Amino acid sequence: MLSARVLATIFSIVVSAIAVGILTYPFWVKLRRDRLIAKPFPKHWLDIVESNVAIYHYLSVEQQQQLQGYIQIFLKEKQFIGCLGLQVTEEMKVTIAAIACLLLFSDRKTYFPNLRSILIYPHAYIVNETVITDLYVVEERRVARLGESWTKDQLILSWEQVSQDLLNWQDGHNVILHEFAHQLDQEDGQAEGVPILSRKLDYAVWAKVMTAEYLQLCDQVERNQKTVMDSYGATNPAEFFAVATETFFEKSKQLNQKHQPLYELLKRHYRLDPLQWL
Numbered sequence: 203m204l205s206a207r208v209l210a211t212i213f214s215i216v217v218s219a220i221a222v223g224i225l226t227y228p229f230w231v232k233l234r235r236d237r238l239i240a241k242p243f244p245k246h247w248l249d250i251v252e253s254n255v256a257i258y259h260y261l262s263v264e265q266q267q268q269l270q271g272y273i274q275i276f277l278k279e280k281q282f283i284g285c286l287g288l289q290v291t292e293e294m295k296v297t298i299a300a301i302a303c304l305l306l307f308s309d310r311k312t313y314f315p316n317l318r319s320i321l322i323y324p325h326a327y328i329v330n331e332t333v334i335t336d337l338y339v340v341e342e343r344r345v346a347r348l349g350e351s352w353t354k355d356q357l358i359l360s361w362e363q364v365s366q367d368l369l370n371w372q373d374g375h376n377v378i379l380h381e382f383a384h385q386l387d388q389e390d391g392q393a394e395g396v397p398i399l400s401r402k403l404d405y406a407v408w409a410k411v412m413t414a415e416y417l418q419l420c421d422q423v424e425r426n427q428k429t430v431m432d433s434y435g436a437t438n439p440a441e442f443f444a445v446a447t448e449t450f451f452e453k454s455k456q457l458n459q460k461h462q463p464l465y466e467l468l469k470r471h472y473r474l475d476p477l478q479w480l
Contacts, residue, residue, distance in 0.1 A: 222232045235313075238278055241269035247273070250296040256371045257304065257451065260479035265307070272303035272313070281319050290473065294361060297368070298322075301378040304451065305386060306382035307473040309400040314385045318355040325362040349377040351384035353391060374432060374453045387440055395439030399471070415464045416442045430456045451476055 251258050258266065278300040282443070284290040298320060306313065327345040348363040359377060367376045386397040395412060416439055422429045423436040430453060435445030449457050451467040454476035458465040469475050469476055 209278070225364055235275050238274045241274060243270040243274065246292075247296050250293050251409065253299045254297045254368050256368075256474075258300065260476075264432045265474075268307065269300065269303055270304045272311075273299045275313055276303055279313060280317060281318055283321050285321050285323045285327070288322055288361065290322055294322060294364075298359065298364065301376070302382040303428075304474070305379070305382055305447070305472060308471055309473075310398060312389065312398075314389075316355060316389060317357055317385055320357060321358045322356065323360050326360050327358070349381040351381045351388065353388045353393060357381050357385060358468040372428075372452055374449050376448045376452060379448045379451055380444045384440065387443055392418065393440040395441075395443035397443070397471070411463045411467045412439065412443070415446070415461055416430070418461075430460045447472075455480055 249268075251269075251270045261269065273296065277295060280299075282290045282295050282298075302314070326348055328344050329350075330344055333379055347358070347454070348360045350358040352358075357379065363377045367378070379469075383397075384393065387393055387395060389398050395416070396405070396408060399408060416436075419429060419431055419442065420436045431442075432445050432450045434444040446457075446464060446468065450465065450472070454465065458477055465477075
């Protein structure tokens with residue numbers, strides 16, 4: 203039987219090893235990611251990106267190379283799961299990764315750290331949703347959804363909807379951009395329409411612009427006025443950020459004309475300027 207002193211020594215060694223592992227983990231993650239970025243981008247992946255992601259052709263050569271690196275890291279760190287019998291293909295994985303990684307050009311290259319699995323349904327899927335009516339009556343409804351982002355570790359997409367979005371890059375709707383914007387928002391554990399920003403000073407500007415634009419959309423929707431952004435953005439601030447992100451990439455000219463402060467805010471955040479792609 204081991205003495206108390208030996209047990210204490212073993213415990214101390216184990217604790218020290220764990221502490222060293224925790225402290226060095228970011229270093230090893232960065233090293234692994236740097237090696238992935240340095241690897242040549244597979245030719246058949248490039249064919250998929252060039253065929254399915256219209257935005258890719260408008261990026262500079264440097265931005266294209268950056269995106270390729272992001273895709274390689276994304277595909278290494280995330281798993282894809284087909285639902286309802288769907289067989290996940292390489293085209294599906296590369297396409298989803300390429301569009302999602304458009305949101306990673308900002309200063310914070312965290313690669314959606316909370317996300318582990320992407321579930322892909324062949325079409326819209328049905329969920330049970332609990333709602334509270336105006337009479338404070340709790341009802342459970344079956345609702346069809348095209349995508350969903352969870353604060354824990356999963357994101358859900360309808361491949362049918364993704365395929366439709368690929369055919370039209372200027373209608374303001376993109377389920378991948380929408381759900382992965384939610385992932386950015388949920389990185390701190392909260393879904394409130396505020397992603398983690400690079401500088402503390404940025405939060406004041408973000409709050410001012412986003413609040414004003416959100417209230418304006420809510421007012422337009424209430425008045426049944428035509429809007430640049432989808433009316434679903436008036437649901438709450440989290441949905442507003444996701445819808446604004448879709449609109450920024452897909453209807454940049456209209457967003458800049460009608461909501462220039464919002465466009466400029468998102469341009470600074472994502473470090474991309476879709477107006478240059480027109």
